[in-house]
Structures are given as structure tokens and as C-alpha cells.
Amino acid sequence: MPVDPLTDEQREIRDLVRDLARERIAPRAAEIDKSAEFPWDVVELFRDNEIFGILFDEEHGGIGASALMTLVAIEEVSKVCATSGLIIAVQELGSLGLKLAGSEEQKRRFLPKLASGEWLAAYALTEPGSGSDSAAMRTTARRDNGEYVLNGGKRFITNAGVAHVYTVFAKTDPDAGHSGISAFVVESDTPGFEVGRIEPKMGIKGSTTGEVFFNDCRIPEANRLGAEGEGFRIAMRILDRSRPGIGAQGLGLAQGATDYALEYSKTRETMGKPIGQHQLIAAMLADMETKCEAARGLLYKCGQLIDEGADGAELTKISAMAKLHCTDVAMEVTTDAVQVLGGYGYIQEYPVERMMRDAKITQLYEGTNQIQRLVIAREMLKENRAFLLAGVG
Numbered sequence: 001m002p003v004d005p006l007t008d009e010q011r012e013i014r015d016l017v018r019d020l021a022r023e024r025i026a027p028r029a030a031e032i033d034k035s036a037e038f039p040w041d042v043v044e045l046f047r048d049n050e051i052f053g054i055l056f057d058e059e060h061g062g063i064g065a066s067a068l069m070t071l072v073a074i075e076e077v078s079k080v081c082a083t084s085g086l087i088i089a090v091q092e093l094g095s096l097g098l099k100l101a102g103s104e105e106q107k108r109r110f111l112p113k114l115a116s117g118e119w120l121a122a123y124a125l126t127e128p129g130s131g132s133d134s135a136a137m138r139t140t141a142r143r144d145n146g147e148y149v150l151n152g153g154k155r156f157i158t159n160a161g162v163a164h165v166y167t168v169f170a171k172t173d174p175d176a177g178h179s180g181i182s183a184f185v186v187e188s189d190t191p192g193f194e195v196g197r198i199e200p201k202m203g204i205k206g207s208t209t210g211e212v213f214f215n216d217c218r219i220p221e222a223n224r225l226g227a228e229g230e231g232f233r234i235a236m237r238i239l240d241r242s243r244p245g246i247g248a249q250g251l252g253l254a255q256g257a258t259d260y261a262l263e264y265s266k267t268r269e270t271m272g273k274p275i276g277q278h279q280l281i282a283a284m285l286a287d288m289e290t291k292c293e294a295a296r297g298l299l300y301k302c303g304q305l306i307d308e309g310a311d312g313a314e315l316t317k318i319s320a321m322a323k324l325h326c327t328d329v330a331m332e333v334t335t336d337a338v339q340v341l342g343g344y345g346y347i348q349e350y351p352v353e354r355m356m357r358d359a360k361i362t363q364l365y366e367g368t369n370q371i372q373r374l375v376i377a378r379e380m381l382k383e384n385r386a387f388l389l390a391g392v393g
């Protein structure tokens, strides 16, 4: 069995999520992919079993916020259905702004309903002209009589149309670059807020990815998160804590695909023996398992550091590494799982082709893996390792 740092109580929560995933979500996964409809029944299951509570502290309606357990829950669910794993990851992504920068009044107003799952959350940063270069955003927020008036639009927003609470980034000072961006909470029933096109896509098909528009959308000043101009910093602090969640989605996909390929390799026979006994297949399975276990070590370490209060450069680097490594492993391992199953791997009757399609997005969103590499290298270049060169030359 894999070595993990979980306490007995944490293992109990993991086992509860694992059982729900295997018994209630796995049988739905192929249908969610085929219908491309948002799985409200899975949200209901999470609500009934207090799964969203794992993300929030008791004071705000949760069961005791734990980054590590959030990652474990996303991983367990993503082993069987990456669309459903993403529901947990995005509840965290869309709530982190409130958790990190919200006033006590804002936390009391929003967090309990997010902790129970009555409301779903979303994070709206990307625009048509600004993805990797998020500071190039054009959405504006103009102050007017104790309110802000938002105008503009966001694209590729997960949970568009199903979320009630959107963490939105907009320019309060369009000429001030990064420091002209502010963060806001926008509720979906606010006049002037509209959901546009929902995108058909390659994988995670049950998750909605869509446009949202702000047309003279007026929100109270009380919905601004942090100070004016602090939005970009808040957006990045959120990503430092949410990117590991995408790593967990990737790891779940990789482990789920490995587990499936392993079982298949015991029963499919060629040339007189199960394919798992052919050395080339056995070696693939060994590499897949090793990659998953190594990725898990990095991911759980990152979760533990967040729970211990890590912040700043240390967190930025390890969270980018966890996201990068787990999601690259997801793409490699799910592709290998298709190979292990041979032609059957390519057929929709078997889950590994879906897992391979689902894995691709994990290398793209919450910062592409090129951007993760830039972030990691930037942090490395700031570090002083000159001592390693002592005595050299």
C-alpha cells in the first residue's frame, strides 16, 4: 500500500470519499462524459456527505479546513470521474479569495453557504485577450456612489451558469498595470451579470466552461475583496493554493488509469499468458505506478506545507511544481493506460480513453505547464545556492 502522511481521522475521511466515489460516482462517469451535462446529482451527494465542508473551517460552517484533505478528496473522486473531482477543486478555487482576503462580514455572508454546498463558486480571471498574461485584462470596475460598476467579459470560466458566487478580477485603474486590478465577489442574480456561451470541449465534459459578461453590473463596495489595487496579488495567492488541486485531479486520473490497466492486464491473455506477464507491459505498469507514487509524495508535501501556513516564494514554487509534475504524469500515464489496453483502450466502452482526454486539460488550466516552468525557474533564480560552488574551480 502507498505510504501516506495521513492521521487515522484523515484516513477515515479519505475512505468515506473513496467509497462514495467507487459506489456512487464511478457508475455515473461514462454517462456524465457522454451527456456533457453538469452532474447536479454529484453535487447533491457531496452536500449530503459534507464533502464541501472539508474545505472550510468550523467557524464558517465547515468540518475544519485542510488543504491536504482537500487534495486527497479531489484525488479520490478524480480516480473515477475528473469532472466530479473538479467540482471540489473549483469550490476551493472560487472560495479562496474570500478565505484569504475577505472581511469577517464577507466570510459570514458567503462561506457557510459555500461550505454546505448550497452555493457553488467560480473564479473569473481569464478573458479573450488575457490568459497566461492575466494582467492584460480589460474588464473594468468604476466606483460610483458607494458601488462599483463592472463592464467587460470573462471567458473559459469553470462553473459558469451553475455557480452563485463569482470571484471576479477587474481594473479599477486601467493605467496602473498589475496594481490597477481589484477583486470582487459577484452574485449570479446581480442585474447586469449574464452567462454567455458554454463551450463544447475535449474532456471534463460535464463541467461547464463558459463566458460571463458584466453590463453596467452594479455591486456594493462591500463586495470588494481586500483593498483597491490588491486584486492581482490576491489572484496569485489564490493560485498558489488552488494549483495543487489541479495536481490532485491529474494524480487521481493517473492512478485511476493505472488501477484499471493493472486489472485489465491480469485477465487479457495473448500468446498463452495474461498480458501483465509480458515484460514490456509489466515494465509500463511499474513505471505508471512509480510516477503516481512520486507525484503523490510531492503533492501531499505541498498540502502539508499549506496546512502549516506556508506562504510567499516557498509556496509559489512547490505548488507550481506539484501542479506541473502531477499533471504531466497524468498525461503520460493515461496515454500509457490506453496503450496497455491496446485497441480496447481507444474504445469508449473502456474508461481509459476518457481519462486520457480528461488529463489534457490539467496541463492547461490554472496556468499552463509552460507558465508553471517559468514560475519555478523564476523562484530558483532568486535563490542563493552559491555555497554549492564553494571549492569549485
Ligand SMILES: Cc1cc2nc3c(=O)[nH]c(=O)nc-3n(C[C@H](O)[C@H](O)[C@H](O)COP(=O)(O)OP(=O)(O)OC[C@H]3O[C@@H](n4cnc5c(N)ncnc54)[C@H](O)[C@@H]3O)c2cc1C
Residues within 6 Å of the ligand: 122, 123, 124, 125, 126, 130, 131, 132, 133, 155, 156, 157, 158, 159, 201, 209, 361, 364, 365, 366, 367, 368, 369, 370, 371, 374
Ligand atoms: C476547460 C477550461 C476551464 C478553465 N477554467 C477557468 C476558470 O475557471 N477561470 C479562469 O479564470 N480561467 C479558466 N480557464 C482559462 C485557462 O486558465 C487559460 O486558458 C490558460 O491559463 C491559458 O491561457 P490562454 O488559453 O489564453 O493561452 P495563451 O496565454 O494564449 O497561451 C498560448 C500558448 O502560449 C504559451 N505561452 C504563453 N505565454 C508564454 C510565455 N511567457 N512563455 C512561454 N509560453 C507561453 C502557453 O503556455 C500556451 O501553450 C479555463 C480554460 C479551459 C480550457
